[in-house]
Amino acid sequence: MIQPYTPDISLAGKLRRRLARLTHRRPAQLNLSRPVVSFTFDDIPASAAHAGAAALEKHDARGTFYVCAGLFGQEGHMGRFADTAEIGALIHQGHEVAGHTLNHVDCHRTSSADLCADLDANDAALRGLGAAPLHFAYPYGEVSPRAKKQLGARYASLRGVHKGLVHDGGDRNQLPGVGIEGLDGEAVARAWIDRALAQQAWLILYTHDVRESPSPWGCTPDALERLIAYARTVGCDIRTVGEVLGA
Structure with missing residues (x-):
């Protein structure tokens, strides 16, 4: 049984993550004609692969x-x-499969050599399934300047978990993400869709399991589908991370 892990929530950890946002930046050129929402899933519980994918499709x-x-x-x-x-x-269904480390390791606490070996193994496994893992999300949102530099040289984008929108010039080495999780997850995500619409920006939403009784890090299928429908109704494009950055 995989157990929950507690990332660094100390003041030093918060300052380290904020410092990382100032270093090793790589500007994104978006040239958006409409606001965009990307729906992303971390770790990939089976429920996300089924109910999450089905809601999007x-x-x-x-x-x-x-x-x-x-x-x-x-x-x-x-x-x-x-x-x-x-x-x-x-x-096969056309979804984008990206990297998240082999064993969901903390990229800050893992040495450069061990992290490289872990990433090599994960990327090889995903390529063996037919994926091209060009993009990456930091497990737990844990990042440091050292890890950001190492990962930025390897992937086309790196997503964190700090809330925000992406505009032209945003840092593709530490993209923000808004979680669809917890009791108010749907309301929070909907409010961020409204912000993306008002600013004609890119919003990246993320969740984990998608089931009727989700974990604190997941959401229900109905909540996810309502958010997808709402994004469409108000005029947002829905694209994968690779589609946005590739454009």
Whole structure:
């Protein structure tokens, strides 16, 4: 059973993450003609691979799934994690499969050599399934200047968990993300969609499990589908992370 992990929530940890946002920046050129929302999923519990993907496909949209191959098929606090067949199905259905380390490691606390080995193994596993893991999300949102520099040289984008919108010139090495999680997750995400609409910006939403009784880090299928429908109704494009940055 995979157990929850507690990242560094100390003042020093908060200052380190904020300092990292000032270093090793790589500006994104977006040139958006309309506001955009990306729906992303971390770790990939099996429920996200099924209910999460189905909610997007119902609206002819696709998502970005940040995958830890070392968790394939294991049981955890967010339910069973997706296996190779389920990740392969996501790729076949046109979703984007991206990197999230092999074993969901803390990129700050992991040495450069160990992190490189972990990333090599995860990327190789994902490529073996037919994915091209060009993008990455920091597990737990944990980042440091050293890790950011190492990862930025390897991936086309790196997503964190600090709230915000992405505009032209935003840092693709530490993209913000807004969680669809907890009791007020849907309301928070909806408010951020409104902000993206008003500012014609890019919003990246993330969640984990997608099931009727979600973990504190997940959401229900109905909440996710309502957010997808709302983003469409108010005039936002829904694109994967790679589609936005590739454009």
